[in-house]
Amino acid sequence: MTLTLxxxxxxxxxxxxxxxxxxxxxxxxxxxxIVWLLLYGALFKRVVEIPGFKGGSYIEFLTPGVLVxxxxxxxxxxxxxxxxDLNRGVIDRFLISPVHRVALVxxxxxxxxxxxxxxxxxxxxxxxxxxAHYRNGVGGVLIMIFLAVLLAAATTAxxxxxxxxxxxxxxxxxxxxxxxxxxxxxxxxxMQLSLVPGWIRGIANYNPLNWAVEAGRSAALKHTxxxxxxxxxxxxxxxxxxxxxFATHAFKSYQRSx
Amino acid sequence: MxxxxxAHDLVKTYPGDVKAxxxxxxxxxxxxxxxxxxxxxxxxxxxxxxxxxxxxxxxGSATVAGFDVASQAERVRQSIGVVQQGTTVDREATGxxxxxxxxxxxxxxxxxxxxxxEELLERFGLADAADRIARGYSGGxxxxxxxxxxxxxxxxxxxxxxxxxxxxxxxxxxxxxxISRLANDQGLTILLTTxxxxxxxxxxxxxxxxxxxxVVAEGTPEGLKADLRGDALHVELAQADGDGGVTxxxxxxxxxxxxxxxxxxxxxxxxxxxxxxxxxxxxxESRGIDVASVRVARPSLDDVYLRYTGxxxxxxxxxxxxxxx
Numbered sequence: 098m099t100l101t102l103x104x105x106x107x108x109x110x111x112x113x114x115x116x117x118x119x120x121x122x123x124x125x126x127x128x129x130x131i132v133w134l135l136l137y138g139a140l141f142k143r144v145v146e147i148p149g150f151k152g153g154s155y156i157e158f159l160t161p162g163v164l165v166x167x168x169x170x171x172x173x174x175x176x177x178x179x180x181x182d183l184n185r186g187v188i189d190r191f192l193i194s195p196v197h198r199v200a201l202v203x204x205x206x207x208x209x210x211x212x213x214x215x216x217x218x219x220x221x222x223x224x225x226x227x228x229a230h231y232r233n234g235v236g237g238v239l240i241m242i243f244l245a246v247l248l249a250a251a252t253t254a255x256x257x258x259x260x261x262x263x264x265x266x267x268x269x270x271x272x273x274x275x276x277x278x279x280x281x282x283x284x285x286x287x288m289q290l291s292l293v294p295g296w297i298r299g300i301a302n303y304n305p306l307n308w309a310v311e312a313g314r315s316a317a318l319k320h321t322x323x324x325x326x327x328x329x330x331x332x333x334x335x336x337x338x339x340x341x342x343f344a345t346h347a348f349k350s351y352q353r354s355x
Numbered sequence: 356m357x358x359x360x361x362a363h364d365l366v367k368t369y370p371g372d373v374k375a376x377x378x379x380x381x382x383x384x385x386x387x388x389x390x391x392x393x394x395x396x397x398x399x400x401x402x403x404x405x406x407x408x409x410x411x412x413x414x415g416s417a418t419v420a421g422f423d424v425a426s427q428a429e430r431v432r433q434s435i436g437v438v439q440q441g442t443t444v445d446r447e448a449t450g451x452x453x454x455x456x457x458x459x460x461x462x463x464x465x466x467x468x469x470x471x472x473e474e475l476l477e478r479f480g481l482a483d484a485a486d487r488i489a490r491g492y493s494g495g496x497x498x499x500x501x502x503x504x505x506x507x508x509x510x511x512x513x514x515x516x517x518x519x520x521x522x523x524x525x526x527x528x529x530x531x532x533x534i535s536r537l538a539n540d541q542g543l544t545i546l547l548t549t550x551x552x553x554x555x556x557x558x559x560x561x562x563x564x565x566x567x568x569x570v571v572a573e574g575t576p577e578g579l580k581a582d583l584r585g586d587a588l589h590v591e592l593a594q595a596d597g598d599g600g601v602t603x604x605x606x607x608x609x610x611x612x613x614x615x616x617x618x619x620x621x622x623x624x625x626x627x628x629x630x631x632x633x634x635x636x637x638x639x640e641s642r643g644i645d646v647a648s649v650r651v652a653r654p655s656l657d658d659v660y661l662r663y664t665g666x667x668x669x670x671x672x673x674x675x676x677x678x679x680x
Binding site: 100103104107111114115118185186187189190191192193194195196352353354355 | 370433439443456459462
């Protein structure tokens with residue numbers, strides 16, 4: 098167990114180091130959430146005027162949405178470098194070493210999670226400057242970020258597993274394009290769910306991205322419902338467990354084919 | 356006698372009914388360099404994948420360093436170092452970072468790891484380039500780094516899968532001397548796969564020739580060649596032999612063996628090549644068969660391959676190429 102943890106950390110360091118050497122990547126990662134928040138904030142500014150919209154400013158409403166969406170998108174593409182590692186034989190090299198498969202996935206998850214945390218802090222601070230008010234203080238904000246990290250972790254593991262199955266960048270890109278935006282819009286990330294068509298509301302109930310958005314919003318902003326936050330946290334933990342199982346299982350399928 | 360590697364009757368079929376191994380067996384003595392020689396697609400890499408626990412056989416069994424590859428995979432992994440085909444170096448990291456991570460993966464840490472990494476970087480001539488990103492390495496440097504990584508945890512069995520494929524001839528020669536030096540390491544057993552006849556001849560003390568997923572001949576390179584008895588005759592005909600007249604012409608001659616025709620090339624074997632040439636030429640001429648050129652050679656591994664598989668090595672390679680296309 099401690100060995101697997103240590104291996105996970107070695108893998109994390111490997112990924113962080115590779116990214117650290119790409120200044121353009123760092124720049125985009127830091128600026129992206131700011132663009133989302135300001136762009137959507139301006140685009141949908143008058144949403145608050147719709148009768149039945151509860152809550153304060155739109156930026157405040159939007160903050161958990163952009164935070165979770167940023168985490169989700171970043172993690173969704175988590176499988177891309179895995180395909181590169183596969184093509185270069187790096188995964189093969191680790192598969193015949195004493196490294197546990199979970200550590201390989203965990204390395205990507207931890208690296209992604211650290212990115213999510215940095216991006217989240219930027220979003221939270223920016224929203225604070227533009228007038229958001231976090232009613233439950235730092236604790237509420239931390240829970241919101243934690244939920245985004247959970248969703249990102251599960252998504253990274255899924256993306257990792259899918260990469261091991263499809264092994265082609267084009268296929269992975271197509272699959273992710275197909276999933277990322279629709280899942281984002283089939284949620285309460287940008288619009289209060291009581292104001293959207295019933296069928297979208299129905300789907301949103303089963304959408305993990307929406308679990309993270311709604312629970313995060315509930316924890317950080319007004320009308321906090323702790324029971325709801327706890328249940329959605331549980332759902333996301335379960336999703337992460339299934340995703341980890343899926344990714345480690347995908348290694349077996351991969352090894353059968355080589 | 357102790358064997359570092361034992362493969363027994365390995366069978367492996369890939370999806371789509373592609374038979375990679377059909378009952379492959381061989382033994383490798385401890386402390387030797389063993390060569391698996393065969394054209395592309397013969398099943399060498401599949402064998403390495405099974406022996407290194409990446410893949411598993413449909414049937415058959417194998418042990419490496421005394422451990423069963425299927426039921427004791429963890430023990431096998433601790434005992435082996437592997438240089439896979441191509442190179443699996445992380446190109447976004449420096450040479451030193453690559454070596455360090457490889458050591459950490461095998462549970463090494465701290466001073467031990469640093470000292471061992473330094474030693475290997477020195478030994479493989481990478482000390483000056485150690486802190487450069489591997490993306491900028493030449494093909495030879497990358498391969499040497501890969502070998503250094505494979506040795507970090509002092510494995511008892513080293514697998515080299517096509518270690519010089521894709522390298523320039525000069526770099527290949529350097530790699531050969533590097534491998535020869537490794538062979539002198541106390542107790543290290545090396546399994547080398549190659550589709551270069553020369554490479555197998557130069558480096559391997561024992562050899563197994565692999566064709567279509569099974570071992571067709573096994574022995575020392577010298578022994579295999581000596582088994583052929585006599586010289587090889589290669590006759591280039593002016594026209595392809597259509598009606599089997601060529602084989603007929605030589606059938607009655609004494610001292611000419613193993614006659615085979617491959618398109619416009621006639622292969623045969625004779626105890627004394629120089630003496631056989633005029634006899635063969637006369638026999639062909641009497642049947643009205645024109646000859647473009649004649650070559651007499653001491654037996655080579657190519658001849659060994661021809662004898663056991665019925666086709667030349669080049670032809671087998673070309674066929675393999677066709678298949679992958």
